Amino acid sequence: MFELVNLAGNTYCYTMPTNVVFYVTEDKDAYVIDTGINEKSAKRIISAAEEQGWNIKAVILTHAHTDHAGGCKYLVENTGVNAYATEAERIFVEKPDLEPAIVYGAFPCRDFRGKFMNTPACKVADIKELALPKGMEIFHLPGHFADMIGVKTPDDVYFVADAVISDKTLDACPMSYIFDVEAQYNTLEDIKRFDGKLCVPSHAEPTRELASLAQFNIDSLNKVNSVLLDLLSSPASVEELTAKLMHIWSLPETYMQFVMTSAGVRGHLTYLRHKGLVSYDFDNNRMLWTKV
Numbered sequence: 001m002f003e004l005v006n007l008a009g010n011t012y013c014y015t016m017p018t019n020v021v022f023y024v025t026e027d028k029d030a031y032v033i034d035t036g037i038n039e040k041s042a043k044r045i046i047s048a049a050e051e052q053g054w055n056i057k058a059v060i061l062t063h064a065h066t067d068h069a070g071g072c073k074y075l076v077e078n079t080g081v082n083a084y085a086t087e088a089e090r091i092f093v094e095k096p097d098l099e100p101a102i103v104y105g106a107f108p109c110r111d112f113r114g115k116f117m118n119t120p121a122c123k124v125a126d127i128k129e130l131a132l133p134k135g136m137e138i139f140h141l142p143g144h145f146a147d148m149i150g151v152k153t154p155d156d157v158y159f160v161a162d163a164v165i166s167d168k169t170l171d172a173c174p175m176s177y178i179f180d181v182e183a184q185y186n187t188l189e190d191i192k193r194f195d196g197k198l199c200v201p202s203h204a205e206p207t208r209e210l211a212s213l214a215q216f217n218i219d220s221l222n223k224v225n226s227v228l229l230d231l232l233s234s235p236a237s238v239e240e241l242t243a244k245l246m247h248i249w250s251l252p253e254t255y256m257q258f259v260m261t262s263a264g265v266r267g268h269l270t271y272l273r274h275k276g277l278v279s280y281d282f283d284n285n286r287m288l289w290t291k292v
């Protein structure tokens, strides 16, 4: 942890709870991809670059979640460079109240504003305006959040952000927050084709076995769908399904966990509804889902 590792050529990973990737040009210009969770992470990133004699040239955000964008404001203000993200993700960093609101469905009370929902507001430019160094490519990884991107460095290293979650995390609980389950399936099928290249997920070790990890993530989505379909042998509300899943996976009974799990349930119900596998009806004004 907190170690600068050379991955290939001029591509480095700064291992943190949320990994940061540096690509450094021959002129020692460093492109920083993601910024860690807070000001402390940003200070570490600046120090790491200074120790190597690199000039931070630009910050690229894969997406707006706080553990990726929480250090952005400090980094931008203390290096004088711009941060870049896709149009949909920029909005959440510039108006960070929107992130918890989109998960909760309205402006949430303070109990929902833990360290993972606390991005300092920061101006972010459109990634289309960034002149990428020769050989660097941006690719879209929709599913996990609004319009997450990955970055391929000129050294053929693929940074895939939160498109894949580690098998250890998914073993403990196969459901993670997914903005769009169907898009996530498609993204996981796409990134299986990166296998053989060096890939860096945000919360797992760099790997050349991305296809098997992506398949593990697909299997986990399937597992959640299958558990929900079993539960929906009899009609149940979103709250009831949430409570049952929290029991099955022994999740902590907290405001944050309940809202996140409930959002996960809603996301999977959308997917199952679009596949024609579940339907809903009303009973005394209670909206109840059931297997078709």
Ligand SMILES: [Zn+2]
Pocket (backbone or CB within 6 Å): 063, 065, 144, 145, 162
């Ligand atoms: Zn994320």
